[in-house]
Amino acid sequence: MRDAYLIGAGQSPYGAFPNESYRSLFRTAFDATMNSVPKELEADEIDEAFIGTLGVGGRQLGLSGPAVTEHVGLGGVPTTRVENACAASGFAIRQAVQAVKSGMADVVLAGGFEIMSDMSSDATKYWLGVSGETEWERLSGTTFSGVYAQMASVHMEKYGTTREQLSRVAVKNHSNGAKNPHAQLGFECSLEDAQSAPIVAKPLNLYHCCPTSDGAACALIVSEDVVDAYTNEPIRVTGVGAGSDNVGLFKRDSYTGIPASQRAAESAYDMADIGPSDLDFAEVHDCFAIAELMAYEDLGFCNRGEAGQLIESGATELGNDLPVNTSGGLKSKGHPIGATGAGQVVEVFKQLSGKAGERQITSPTRGLAHNVGGSGGAAVVHVFEKETEVKS
């Protein structure tokens, strides 16, 4: 199979934008992506597109993929909409890699978008948790804050994880997001702020939950046959892994981890022939603070039950052993559902290209992106390596 490469990625700002449509935001992300390619890439060189969106708000439920590609002048390009809840565009990236590796396409656009802020907060809630198990889980009175809070309750009970450790996730990610001009909540927060916020679903408070966001993000995946035409600093997609699971938490054997993430990581590490200790940084799916802690364990950054100690040690902060969510993560950068997975790849691209500004890691060569749908009904992991330095 041919190798696949990441040659460009870009995003719109994340936030609430009354003057933007899902198409205009997608255009912003598309333009940023095209401009990020080191050498020239013409739009008519794109062979295929995969677009992730959940369709929050009920707009453009059918053909929402072609609706954005035609808007940016890719009218004739075969476009497929991918829906795996919050992992929609993480799976769009996976589809792009598969298309390239299979030999069917040389240049593939993968992206996603979501508009979540243009309705009343009450109406927005009708869409939260729609990617959970509906008949039993939702109708026991939970959206995802409740389901992740249930996981937190067991993690705390079983491993002694504390609310302060959960709050440290928010403090770290806000600290990173404050350095990201695209972040929705780009301000720092103190541990005290993150401890004293109003409770949403015990033990999770407002600072343990990501916001709802408008935004779009894209990435360009190309084959080894054409990569040299677009960049002299190729970033190879070395690891690809995905997993699915019971959509409802109550159907799973474990409430303290996400088996789909574990399966995805295992496949991705195997394919990349690396282990978690070989990573320089990671973007993980921190829709709730407990989700980032579980990701540490599911992705093998620490032993099971030790995520609380890992965040407390500072190891995942910028400048330390394994910086996690340098972009600010879903917590600070924002979580426009369909755009989130592609947005994580934007951060990976920026870090590996040395274009992450104030939050730049020193000479990273290998990064991971981890995107979860719902409470773990689907998960996808990618490992990216900067080839020029790895080869030597």
Add this chain to the structure above:
Amino acid sequence: MTAITGVGAYAPRFRISAEAFKDAWGQFQATGVNEKAVPAADEDSLTMAYEAATRALEASETDPAAIDWLGFASSRPPEAEEDLTARLGAMLAVSESTTRQLFTGSTRAGTRAFWAGGDALEVDAHTVLIVAADAPKGNPDDVVDHAAGAGAAAFILERDGPAMVVDRAEYAAPYPGTRFRTTGENETQELGVTQYDRQAFTETINGAVASLEGEIETDVAAIQAPNGKLPYRAAGAAGVDTDEIQATATIHNLGDLGAASVPVSLATALAEDYESILAVSHGSGAGADAIVIDVSDELPTNTALEGNDPLSYAEYLRQRGIVTTGPPSGGGAYVSVPSWKRSIPQRYDLEAGRCLECSALSFSPEGACANCGTLGDYELLQLSGKGTIEAVTTISQGGAPPEFAEQQARSGDYAAAIVALETETGNESVSIAAMGTDAAPDEFTVGDRIETTIRRIYTQEGVTRYGFKIRPLTDD
């Protein structure tokens, strides 16, 4: 002959005192009511009927499948049109071919059901279950609402048993306007023509009692109690002392129980081992039923009428939905009424499945086995309704799906858990998500024992969906 062979009674856990009304209004119109029971936001006369009937069935160890006649009485059924006995019967797991009757239209409905159940035994019924449940509702500034309580009582009737109905009589005379609710209206009204109302009450009660064949020599009298005064004013008409009325009066601590007033008083008298009981109902219109019961032996009873959770008047208005505006409009994860109906065996009766391949339990019993992945059939079984909390959270403002926004506005934060529900033997369990009820959310923690009950889950498109919730286990 009609015999009572099992008794159950239930009142919600919330109480509001006369003082709380006085603080809010500067006065309290329901003289004689010291405090009263208030239904929780997820309760209504149907769920209270389930609570009382379940207790009667358990106390008397009656197999629900043996019930061949079911009567449900309420002046406030949660639907004005729709036969709720179908749902009540399914909740109680009585047979689909059981005769069902709904009694409503006045506060006399409870004794009407008792009467009709007795008639059914004379014809072809062998095991009758009658349930009276009520939660009257008036305008917030009138006596009907000030007095309005909530409660339910259920009786198993058979042809012979420890408590025999030895006499009965009825009486009716036209008295329009004493207590009424016009079609389409939600609040019960009274004109408040004092002497006229009293006359309607005493004339019908006296008429029914006077028509009894024997002498009145009872120990205790369960008399209709719309407020704290009228039953005592009718003592002479009923031929009893006020002491005999007070002995089992429910008006002082539970409030006006409407069609369940006399049934709950009767249940209380039976639970307290009185030997001769006179029960006299009154319903506007007006009419009365008088029933005399002699008890010769111990009767299995299970009454749960205590409540220790006080409400302020503001909490009372919220809990009853008087100051809330209903769920926001919109749509998301929609569950259609037909798909809800398909889950009723699980929602009401905890029907799980055993995988024919690996024997693991599955809830709901559909799709591939979560344990071995076999896509086959399941052997159906009913779970016990007891279990243990595996994971739990308290959903605060902002954390609830909009379907539950109205409930949360009314009753506040709630617990949402994953519970391991057990089989009858307790040796196996299967996990499911469920909402907490009947206790404050902090009374649900990982590892706690729980039991299921049936409550209102939510209302959408005007259709209320009922199903099981969990509460702390009362006895193991």
